[in-house]
Amino acid sequence: MHIRPIDPKDAVIAVTFRLEDPEGLTGTDRAEWTVKAARGQNLLEVAMGNQINIEHACGGVCACSTCHVYVEGGMARLSPSTEAEEDRVEEAPGLQRNSRLACQCAIDKGDGEAIVVRVPAWNRNAVKEDAH
Secondary structure (H helix, E strand, C coil): CCCCCCCHHHCCEEEEEEECCHHHHHCCCCCEEEEEECCCCEHHHHHHHCCCCCCCCCCCCCCCCCCEEEEEECHHHECCCCHHHHHHHCCCCCCCCCEEEHHHCEECCCCCCCEEEEECCCCCCCCCCCCC
8 A cells, every 4th residue: 555645734634543463554552542633534544654554455445445434523524435345344243324435434523523443353464375
């Protein structure tokens, strides 16, 4: 996945990630990360740009459900889900009303409720190919 460079002056929106498996996602025991994001970034880009390694087997193109997260706050600040996202997220285990694919949640509003995202511990791609 390519992470778009962001001008630091544009990264003014706080996003809190709550990690159920912080060691697996960051290599640390820190379970909550509040980072800065810019309008237009999706939650997967925000996470990956801050060394929170949310799984994304398809490269962030809405072709799988490995980047499944729960949006616990600030849903109205994110782009609405598309039919393609809804079809994919239904494949994710632990589906809830606040389930979204991190690769499809673009921050599209600067003001509103704080954005809070929980990344489930089981959201890992158990089968990965080795580098060729």
